[in-house]
Structures are given as structure tokens and as C-alpha cells.
Amino acid sequence: MSLDQVQVAIVGAGISGLQAARLLQKKYRVRVLEARERVGGRLCNHQFTNGDTVDVGGQWVGPGQDRMYRLIEELGASTWPLYDSGDNLLCLNSKLRRYRGTIPRINPLALADLGIAMARFEAMAKSIDPTAPWEYKKARQWDATTLDTWLHKNCRTRLGRELFEVGIGAVFAGEAKDLSLLHALFYARSGHSLETLLAVTGGAQQDRVHGGTAGLCERMAAELGQAVQLNAAVEAVEQLPDGRLRVRHQSGSVVCERVIVALPPNQALRIRFEPELPAWRDQLLQRMPAGACIKCIARYDKPFWREEGLSGQVASPAGPVRVTFDNSEAGRESGLLMGFLEGDVARYYSNVDPEQRRAAVLDCFAQYFGERARQPLEYVDKDWSSEPWTRGCYAAHLAPGTWTSYGPRMRETNGPVHWAGTEFATEWFGYMEGALEAAERAADEVAGALARTSGRLELVTA
Amino acid sequence: MSLDQVQVAIVGAGISGLQAARLLQKKYRVRVLEARERVGGRLCNHQFTNGDTVDVGGQWVGPGQDRMYRLIEELGASTWPLYDSGDNLLCLNSKLRRYRGTIPRINPLALADLGIAMARFEAMAKSIDPTAPWEYKKARQWDATTLDTWLHKNCRTRLGRELFEVGIGAVFAGEAKDLSLLHALFYARSGHSLETLLAVTGGAQQDRVHGGTAGLCERMAAELGQAVQLNAAVEAVEQLPDGRLRVRHQSGSVVCERVIVALPPNQALRIRFEPELPAWRDQLLQRMPAGACIKCIARYDKPFWREEGLSGQVASPAGPVRVTFDNSEAGRESGLLMGFLEGDVARYYSNVDPEQRRAAVLDCFAQYFGERARQPLEYVDKDWSSEPWTRGCYAAHLAPGTWTSYGPRMRETNGPVHWAGTEFATEWFGYMEGALEAAERAADEVAGALARTSGRLELVTA
Numbered sequence: 001m002s003l004d005q006v007q008v009a010i011v012g013a014g015i016s017g018l019q020a021a022r023l024l025q026k027k028y029r030v031r032v033l034e035a036r037e038r039v040g041g042r043l044c045n046h047q048f049t050n051g052d053t054v055d056v057g058g059q060w061v062g063p064g065q066d067r068m069y070r071l072i073e074e075l076g077a078s079t080w081p082l083y084d085s086g087d088n089l090l091c092l093n094s095k096l097r098r099y100r101g102t103i104p105r106i107n108p109l110a111l112a113d114l115g116i117a118m119a120r121f122e123a124m125a126k127s128i129d130p131t132a133p134w135e136y137k138k139a140r141q142w143d144a145t146t147l148d149t150w151l152h153k154n155c156r157t158r159l160g161r162e163l164f165e166v167g168i169g170a171v172f173a174g175e176a177k178d179l180s181l182l183h184a185l186f187y188a189r190s191g192h193s194l195e196t197l198l199a200v201t202g203g204a205q206q207d208r209v210h211g212g213t214a215g216l217c218e219r220m221a222a223e224l225g226q227a228v229q230l231n232a233a234v235e236a237v238e239q240l241p242d243g244r245l246r247v248r249h250q251s252g253s254v255v256c257e258r259v260i261v262a263l264p265p266n267q268a269l270r271i272r273f274e275p276e277l278p279a280w281r282d283q284l285l286q287r288m289p290a291g292a293c294i295k296c297i298a299r300y301d302k303p304f305w306r307e308e309g310l311s312g313q314v315a316s317p318a319g320p321v322r323v324t325f326d327n328s329e330a331g332r333e334s335g336l337l338m339g340f341l342e343g344d345v346a347r348y349y350s351n352v353d354p355e356q357r358r359a360a361v362l363d364c365f366a367q368y369f370g371e372r373a374r375q376p377l378e379y380v381d382k383d384w385s386s387e388p389w390t391r392g393c394y395a396a397h398l399a400p401g402t403w404t405s406y407g408p409r410m411r412e413t414n415g416p417v418h419w420a421g422t423e424f425a426t427e428w429f430g431y432m433e434g435a436l437e438a439a440e441r442a443a444d445e446v447a448g449a450l451a452r453t454s455g456r457l458e459l460v461t462a
Numbered sequence: 463m464s465l466d467q468v469q470v471a472i473v474g475a476g477i478s479g480l481q482a483a484r485l486l487q488k489k490y491r492v493r494v495l496e497a498r499e500r501v502g503g504r505l506c507n508h509q510f511t512n513g514d515t516v517d518v519g520g521q522w523v524g525p526g527q528d529r530m531y532r533l534i535e536e537l538g539a540s541t542w543p544l545y546d547s548g549d550n551l552l553c554l555n556s557k558l559r560r561y562r563g564t565i566p567r568i569n570p571l572a573l574a575d576l577g578i579a580m581a582r583f584e585a586m587a588k589s590i591d592p593t594a595p596w597e598y599k600k601a602r603q604w605d606a607t608t609l610d611t612w613l614h615k616n617c618r619t620r621l622g623r624e625l626f627e628v629g630i631g632a633v634f635a636g637e638a639k640d641l642s643l644l645h646a647l648f649y650a651r652s653g654h655s656l657e658t659l660l661a662v663t664g665g666a667q668q669d670r671v672h673g674g675t676a677g678l679c680e681r682m683a684a685e686l687g688q689a690v691q692l693n694a695a696v697e698a699v700e701q702l703p704d705g706r707l708r709v710r711h712q713s714g715s716v717v718c719e720r721v722i723v724a725l726p727p728n729q730a731l732r733i734r735f736e737p738e739l740p741a742w743r744d745q746l747l748q749r750m751p752a753g754a755c756i757k758c759i760a761r762y763d764k765p766f767w768r769e770e771g772l773s774g775q776v777a778s779p780a781g782p783v784r785v786t787f788d789n790s791e792a793g794r795e796s797g798l799l800m801g802f803l804e805g806d807v808a809r810y811y812s813n814v815d816p817e818q819r820r821a822a823v824l825d826c827f828a829q830y831f832g833e834r835a836r837q838p839l840e841y842v843d844k845d846w847s848s849e850p851w852t853r854g855c856y857a858a859h860l861a862p863g864t865w866t867s868y869g870p871r872m873r874e875t876n877g878p879v880h881w882a883g884t885e886f887a888t889e890w891f892g893y894m895e896g897a898l899e900a901a902e903r904a905a906d907e908v909a910g911a912l913a914r915t916s917g918r919l920e921l922v923t924a
Contacts, residue, residue: 144639146862148606177606178863235697266748270732279754279812279847283854286728286751289861292741344867350741385741392745399751399861400608401640405806 006031008446009247009256011234011271014041015213016420016435017262018220019071021227023443028450031254032224033247035233035389039221040214042264042390043432048299048378052334054327055212056295056382058394058432062199062206064192065433067440072209075219079207080330084200086309089368091316092159096368104315106159113160118194120154125188131426133186134407143404147184148176162317169342170323171197173291173394178343180400187397190429200313204431205325213432233389236272237417245416257453258446262420262439265396266290267389277414284406287399288423290392292346294383296321296339296361298376303328303335305369312337314368320345321364337365337373350383357381395430396423411441416449418442468493470908471709471718473696473733476503477675478882478897479724480682481533483689485905490912493716494686495709497695497851501683502676504726504852505894508842510761514796516789517674518757518844520856520894524661524668526654527895529902534671537681541669542792546662548771551830553778554621558830566777568621575622580656582616587650593888595648596869605866609646610638624779631804632785633659635753635856640805642862649859652891662775666893667787675894695851698734699879707878719915720908724882724901727858728752729851739876746868749861750885752854754808756845758783758801758823760838765790765797767831774799776830782807783826799827799835812845819843857892858885873903878911880904 006029010017013034021032038044044057061068061079072079087098090106099105103115128136134143147168155161168176171194172187188194196203209216221228232249237259239245247254261268265288276282303326305312312326321339328336339361341349349357358379365373384393398407411424420442425434468491472479475496483494500506506519523530523541534541549560552568561567565577590598596605609630617623630638633656634649650656658665671678683690694711699721701707709716723730727750738744765788767774774788783801790798801823803811811819820841827835846855860869873886882904887896 140639144608144610144637146606146608146611148863149608149611175606175863175867177602177866178861266731269728270734272732276848276850279845279853280809282728283751283754283809283847286854287861289745289748292745347742347745347867383741385745386738388738391741392748399640399749401610401637404639405637405809 004031004252004254006254006256007450008258008260009033009245009254010260010262011247012041012262012421013039013217013221013228014262014421014435015043015217015220015432016422016439017260018217018224018228019436019439020260020262020420020443021224022220023440024446025224025227027447030224030227031256032228033232033234033249033254034228034230035250037230039228039230040217042384042393043213043217044382045212045214046297046380046382048334048380050299050334052299052329052332052336053212053215054297054329054336054380055208055214056297056380057214057384059208059213060205061209061432062196062204063202064196065428065431067436068433071436072216075216077216077219078210080210081207082200082205083303083306083326083328084311084313086306086311088311088313088315091314091318091368094318094367110157110159110163113155113157114163117151117155117160117164121185121188122193122195125185125193128185128189130186130190132408133182134404139182140404142185143180143182143401145181146177146400147179147181150181151176163315166315166317166322167194167198170340172397173293173340173342173346174397175343179397180403182403183398186403187429190425190427190434191431210330234271236274238274258416258418258449260418260420260442260446262442264290264390264392264421265423266391273417277417280406280409281414284402284410287402287406288396289399290385290390290396291394292343292350292385293393294341294346294349294357294381296341296381297327297379298337298362298365298373299378300335300337300372300376302333304372305335310369316364316368319364320349320360324365324368334377337369339364346383346385350385413445418445466493466714466716468716468718469912470720470722471495471707471716472722472724473709474503474724474883475501475679475683475690476724476883476897477505477679477682477894478884478901479722480679480686481898481901482722482724482882482905483686484682485902486908487686487689489909492686492689493718494690495694495696495711495716496690496692497712499692501690501692502679504846504855505675505679506844507674507676508759508844510796510840510842512761512796514761514791514794514798515674515677516759516791516798516842517670517676518759518842519676519846521670521675522667523671523894524658524666525664526658527890527893529898530895533898534678537678539678539681540672542672543669544662544667545765545768545788545790546773546775548768548773550773550775550777553776553780553830556780556829572619572621572625575617575619576625579613579617579622579626583647583650584655584657587647587655590647590651592648592652594870595644596866601644602866604647605642605644605863607643608639608862609641609643612643613638625777628777628779628784629656629660632802634859635755635804635808636859637805641859642865644865645860648865649891652887652889652896653893672792696733698736700736720878720880720911722880722882722904722908724904726752726852726854726883727885728853735879739879742868742871743876746864746872749864749868750858751861752847752852752858753856754805754812754847755855756803756808756811756819756843758803758843759789759841760799760824760827760835761840762797762799762834762838764795766834767797772831778826778830781826782811782822786827786830796839799831801826808845808847812847875907880907
């Protein structure tokens with residue numbers, strides 16, 4: 001194989017890696033190395049037989065995600081608002097109740113309990129600086145506590161807790177027992193507030209992208225042209241005697257001056273570095289497991305629930321599908337219902353035969369929207385924990401104790417190795433917006449470093 | 463390279479992998495693939511210039527570890543009891559207090575507080591079945607709580623908590639905030655009781671092994687001869703169309719029918735499997751980070767503290783060295799003091815210049831044993847988090863939430879892939895004894911599978 005030389009190698013062609021490449025490409029020779037035979041990472045399209053394109057990965061953008069809206073515009077793409085009219089449904093003990101807005105009509109005691117707990121959570125989240133969550137005076141105490149412990153202390157009715165937990169599942173793709181309270185608070189703060197993360201209109205579920213979010217990545221990759229190399233899973237990053245790095249991948253190797261790792265942390269951990277990364281970096285990555293989520297979408301001839309004045313949005317503590325959305329595409333006839341299996345439910349259904357899983361999901365849809373929902377024209381689901389090169393969704397979380405022991409160095413550069421990907425963002429951690437923030441920071445770091453060292457390194461590479 | 467065929471490939475020549483190989487070698491063609499140029503894994507010798515051999519990794523065996531004593535005898539090795547006479551020291555606010563046995567003379571309130579908390583912890587641990595910690599009726603509740611939360615609720619004096627935390631550091635090489643309460647209880651139960659894990663005579667720190675525990679591994683490797691291959695870091699395990707597995711390593715590949723993975727979980731996660739391991743196995747491994755520990759040993763001309771009636775054992779909440787032991791070898795003149803840096807302290811000192819780290823450790827030794835301790839003849843320390851192919855010590859723990867979501871399948875076989883290593887044991891998880899238990903189980907599984915399938919596979923491999 002030929003000696004392939006660039007200035008910057010970027011590992012992973014998700015939206016973060018691609019954005020870093022776009023920012024650097026103007027001035028530097030860049031290569032994006034992607035394990036899969038597609039770009040997009042956790043953003044992924046599925047096409048139904050009628051031509052409807054649906055996101056089976058990350059799909060939403062919302063207010064405050066300025067980088068995303070700017071990118072969408074730059075790429076000549078556009079958004080439409082998720083269908084958010086009509087009544088929402090709350091399913092309790094197999095009974096449906098309609099409600100509008102974010103507050104369902106339930107037992108006033110549970111409602112007050114839930115409201116007070118959420119207000120408390122929001123107030124605590126506000127006290128955190130998302131660029132340095134470890135600095136708050138109670139950081140160590142909060143990091144030493146699980147969200148579950150906090151919830152049991154602060155939400156005393158069972159129903160209040162169950163509804164809070166529906167929100168936790170929807171936001172974290174995990175269970176309250178898995179999460180450091182500090183991480184949960186940081187995460188909410190990082191995306192403005194828990195309410196923002198839960199809301200559709202005005203919140204993190206407001207808008208969808210025409211052609212799918214993976215379509216954005218395809219456009220970015222098209223701009224980058226030959227700089228994107230598919231089927232090139234990176235196995236090792238080795239420093240050469242002259243200080244440059246050799247990035248070994250499935251089908252060859254690239255020599256470069258700087259590397260940006262733009263992978264989910266659990267994947268970054270699997271790359272061998274020579275010399276090794278410092279202990280703190282390796283142990284941090286060991287403590288950033290990915291959430292568990294299966295995204296399920298059924299296609300019907302039309303969005304029939306709208307005729308009954310329903311929004312398509314359900315909250316259902318009993319599940320297994322605990323939240324649903326009307327995922328129909330703008331300007332298309334089909335009605336698409338989308339539901340999430342999350343946390344322990346996702347873990348369970350990950351091991352269940354696909355036909356049974358489909359049946360369980362459609363059972364839920366039928367329970368919420370009537371028998372008609374049991375017979376879609378088509379159905380697709382995506383279990384991101386089973387997906388090689390990702391192994392969990394939506395994002396990684398920091399296990400209890402991790403933010404305060406390892407967090408302060410999270411975004412530090414390891415010599416010529418820089419860190420991008422949504423888990424290395426301060427704002428909108430876990431969202432596409434965060435992936436862009438991290439990409440910008442990493443690209444800035446690399447540009448700064450190359451400006452400082454290019455003289456010397458040019459000599460070496462000459 | 464030639465096509466290298468065996469029946470069983472074992473990944474990792476720690477004591478678990480080597481034992482599995484010994485058990486299988488009598489009947490099967492076996493290959494042990496080891497990344498390093500030495501065997502032993504987390505067991506490792508250091509030789510001082512005077513010839514003293516010291517364990518810089520795992521070193522102790524104690525009552526109840528029957529497999530270990532049997533192995534030591536089989537290999538023609540022997541043990542001696544750790545020096546455990548004289549007074550222990552407790553260092554509080556820079557003041558030393560002598561005490562005998564396990565109970566220091568401190569403020570009676572703190573003493574009672576500590577005693578009650580420990581008794582409560584022990585009673586809870588006893589209620590757990592170490593083969594199925596997820597089954598206890600309070601398992602989910604305990605797994606949703608950190609040990610830190612429990613400790614703050616059950617130990618109300620600051621001194622009581624600080625002393626409990628010295629024990630937690632010594633046993634887990636981690637902080638109470640990192641640990642699921644259920645995991646901590648399971649771990650104690652798995653090694654009989656917390657008291658057993660803390661005790662010297664009659665407990666887990668009772669005996670040392672002549673020639674070091676790594677010496678045992680060398681003897682095992684000598685028995686295995688050509689079956690042990692060094693410098694063979696395994697990168698991938700790929701299933702061939704005929705059902706056999708190709709194990710790709712640094713310097714070639716081996717074709718086999720069964721694989722035993724006998725690695726720390728964080729290392730196992732870095733091997734690529736094709737086809738991929740199921741989601742639950744991958745996500746479980748993502749949730750088993752290794753502890754943090756630096757083991758520090760100073761050599762003096764003689765164990766001078768003994769003359770003053772001291773055992774060499776210190777408990778010191780302020781640290782940085784929180785516990786020490788008289789690590790002198792039987793029948794040698796030198797006095798060896800050993801101290802641990804653990805959890806956050808280990809994380810901190812991992813990033814500190816070696817000379818400064820040495821000075822900080824010797825400062826502690828001098829504080830505990832007088833100025834003479836500041837000037838050893840030699841000093842060595844080992845930061846296991848910095849060590850490639852290990853990346854943390856003593857063992858992995860399961861992050862909060864993990865035992866109840868993933869634990870039930872922990873020791874399950876993944877088709878032809880079997881799991882050994884101390885983290886896959888039910889008794890003495892985290893100890894050498896556990897490594898042997900897991901090795902036996904994995905070897906039994908493999909032997910059973912080969913007995914069932916050898917007809918068919920012999921045909922295939924013919």
C-alpha cells in the first residue's frame with residue numbers, strides 16, 4: 001500500500017467528524033476515516049418502499065441549536081416542524097387520558113409532586129456551569145448520588161415518579177439507577193433545561209430535517225469528496241519517531257500530524273494508541289458507557305390519529321413503548337408513528353426475536369391509537385446497542401463518580417490527539433448541536449497547533 | 463504465516479487463562495495468547511538489586527481460597543504468613559495511635575458508629591447469593607444506590623465514615639461514590655465478608671507466596687511450554703464459514719474451535735468479534751471499568767519498625783498512603799514497607815512526576831514510622847492504570863445499575879466464546895481465587911462443548 005499523507009486524520013464520519021473536516025479542509029489536507037460503508041454514524045436513514053425517508057437515528061433540531069440551523073442552511077437543506085397539534089395521550093393502567101400541553105390531568109397530589117420535583121431538578125440544573133460541572137460546591141455530593149436516589153427522595157408519589165421516569169427514559173435512553181445525579185443535571189443544563197429537552201414546539205423535538213439528518217452528512221461528505229474514506233475502521237494510532245502519527249485502518253494506513261477522534265467514547269476506547277494514552281484518558285473512556293435505545297417506526301396509509309384530534313404523542317409508564325411521536329414526513333401521504341424502547345426495556349427487547357419485538361411495539365401502538373395501528377403497511381426498528389461501531393444510543397453518560405474524578409480533563413488534548421463527538425461538548429451534550437460544538441473546538445485546536453508547528457513538521461514531512 | 467490450528471485458544475496468560483489452559487491441556491490442543499512479553503497479567507514481580515523479589519501486583523492468599531492453596535502445592539511452591547505482630551498504627555490529624563487487632567482506640571461515638579455501620583453492611587452482604595446478586599428482593603434498590611449514599615445515611619460521624627472509607631479504598635481501589643451498593647455487598651459476600659477482606663491473619667491478607675505470585679504463573683507457563691505464545695496481543699476473533707474461529711493477533715493468527723477470553727473486562731471490550739457479540743455482552747463490558755491503584759514498596763536494610771513493636775500496618779484517612787503493610791520477605795534481611803495509593807489519590811498521583819510521587823509516599827512512611835523511613839535503599843511503584851493491557855486494578859467493578867440490568871447473563875457463553883478472569887467468578891471476585899474459579903468453569907464449559915461437537919468439527923477440520 002502507498003504511503004498516504006495528510007495533515008489531519010479524523011476518525012469517524014459522523015456529523016462531528018465531518019464538520020471538523022469541513023472546517024479544516026479549507027486550509028489543510030484532511031482525511032476522514034470511517035469504519036462503515038456509509039457516513040452519518042448515529043444519524044441514519046431508512047427508506048420505506050413508497051419512498052418515504054425516515055431517520056432511524058437522531059432526528060430533531062430545536063431552538064438554541066444555532067450551529068445546526070446554520071449548517072442546514074449552508075448545505076441547502078431545510079426543516080419542518082414535527083406535527084404537534086391536537087391532544088396528547090397519557091396511558092395509565094391501560095386507560096387513556098387526553099391532555100394538551102405538557103401537563104396531563106392526573107391525580108392532583110401526583111401532579112403537584114411531579115411539578116415540585118421537576119422544579120427542584122431545574123433549579124439545581126441551573127446552578128451548574130455546563131463547561132465545568134465539577135466546580136459547583138455540591139458537585140461531589142451530587143456525583144456520588146444516583147438520579148434514582150434523588151428521585152425517590154424528591155418525588156414521593158409512585159405516579160409522580162413513574163412519569164418523571166418516562167421523561168428520564170426519553171431524554172437519557174437509560175434508567176435513573178444508571179445515572180449520576182450530577183450527570184443528569186449537567187445534561188439538562190447543557191441543553192438549557194429538562195423542560196426544553198422534553199418539549200416538542202419550542203424544545204428539542206421541534207423540527208425535523210428534509211431528507212433526514214443523514215442526508216446532511218451525505219452532503220457534507222460530498223463536499224469533502226475524496227477526503228472521506230469508507231470501510232476504513234481505525235485500529236491503531238502510532239506515533240512515528242519524527243512525531244507524526246500513523247493511523248492504521250482496516251485497509252491501509254494514513255500518516256498525519258494531528259488526529260481528531262470523533263467517535264462514541266466506547267468506540268474510541270477500542271483504538272490502540274502507541275504510545276498509550278495517559279491513564280486518566282483511558283479510565284475516563286472506560287466510565288462512559290452508551291445508553292440503550294431501540295427506535296421503532298410504523299408506516300400507515302395516512303396519519304389517521306390526526307382525524308381523531310390526536311397529536312400522536314403518548315406517555316405511557318407501563319410501556320414497553322413509553323413515548324411516541326407522529327413522525328410523518330412533511331408533504332407525504334403516509335402516516336408514520338414512532339416509538340422508543342429505552343433503558344431496561346431496550347435491553348430486554350434487544351434479545352427478543354424481531355417478529356416478537358414488532359408485535360410488542362404494535363400492541364402498544366394499537367393500545368394508544370386503536371386497532372388500526374396494529375396493521376401498518378411497513379415497520380422498521382433499529383437497535384443501536386446491537387449496531388457495530390456504535391454500540392448504544394443516544395449518547396454515552398458518565399457513570400457516578402466520573403465527572404468529579406475525571407471530568408476536568410475531559411476535553412483536554414492528548415498531545416497530537418484531539419477529541420470531538422457530542423460527548424465532548426459543553427452545550428447540547430448528546431445532541432447533534434453538541435457534535436458540532438465539539439467539532440469546532442477540535443478544529444480550532446488543530447488549526448492552532450498546525451499554525452504553531454507546521455514549519456518544523458513541514459520540514460520533517462518534506 | 464502458517465495456518466496454526468488448535469482446539470482451544472485462550473486470550474490472556476494471567477493466572478486465569480493459564481489455569482484454564484492447564485486444565486484443558488491434558489485432553490486438548492491449547493494455545494494461550496498473551497499480549498505482553500511476560501505471563502502473569504495483574505501478577506507481576508519486581509526484583510530489587512539485592513535479589514529480593516516483590517509482588518508489584520496481586521500478592522495475598524488467605525483462608526477459604528482453597529483452589530489457590532491447592533495450586534501452590536501442585537506447583538511445588540509455598541507460602542509464608544505476612545508479618546502481623548505488634549501494634550498497628552492509626553494516623554489521625556497527623557497524630558499516631560497504637561492499637562492491636564482490628565479496633566483502634568478512637569472517640570467512642572465514632573467507634574460505635576463505625577461498628578454499627580460495619581455490622582449493618584455485613585448483615586446486608588450475608589443476605590446476598592454471590593452466584594445471583596440480582597435475585598435478592600432489594601437488589602434493584604441497592605443497585606440504584608451508590609455505596610457513598612448508603613454510607614452517609616448509615617455512618618453519621620465524620621471519623622466513622624473516614625475510617626470506613628479507608629477500608630473501601632483498600633478493598634475496592636475506588637471511591638464509595640463510584641460503587642453500586644449492590645456491587646459492594648456482592649463483592650464482600652463473594653469473599654465471605656468485609657471483615658475477611660480487611661483482615662490479615664485469618665483474612666484475605668494472610669499469606670504471601672515464595673517467589674511471588676507471578677512465579678506461580680511462570681511455573682504454569684513452563685508446564686504449558688510451547689502452548690503459551692507471548693507478544694501476541696489479540697485484535698480480533700472471526701468466525702469462519704465452517705464454524706471455527708480465527709483469532710488474529712499481533713504476529714499471526716490461530717484457528718480454533720473455542721475461545722476463552724481471560725482478560726480484564728475493559729481489555730476484552732477492545733477485541734473485535736465477527737460476527738459481533740450480542741448487545742448485552744458489549745454493553746455489560748462497557749459498564750465494568752477498572753479500579754485505580756498504585757502499589758508502592760520501599761526497601762530498607764531491615765524491618766526497623768518491628769524493633770519498636772510495630773506491625774508495619776497503618777490506617778491513615780488523610781493519606782495519601784492510607785494503608786501500609788510490612789511486605790518483607792520471609793528469610794531475607796531487608797525490611798520492605800508497602801503502601802497503596804487508591805481511587806482519587808491514585809488518579810492524582812498517576813499524573814504526578816515519579817520523583818514527586820516517590821517523595822509523597824516516603825513522606826507518609828516517615829510520618830508513620832519515623833525519619834528513617836524517608837531514606838530507603840530502593841523504592842519501586844506500579845501504577846496499574848497506566849499499564850497497557852491492564853488499565854486499572856485491582857479489578858473491575860460493575861457501575862450502578864449494571865448488576866440488575868446485565869448481571870444475570872454475566873457468565874453466559876457467547877456461542878463458542880467463553881469468559882474467564884476474576885471478574886467472571888462468583889466467589890472471590892477480584893482475587894486470584896476467583897480467577898481460578900472462573901478458569902475452572904470456562905474449562906468445564908469448553909470440555910463439555912468439545913465432547914459434544916468434536917465429531918462434527920473433526921470432520922470439518924480434517
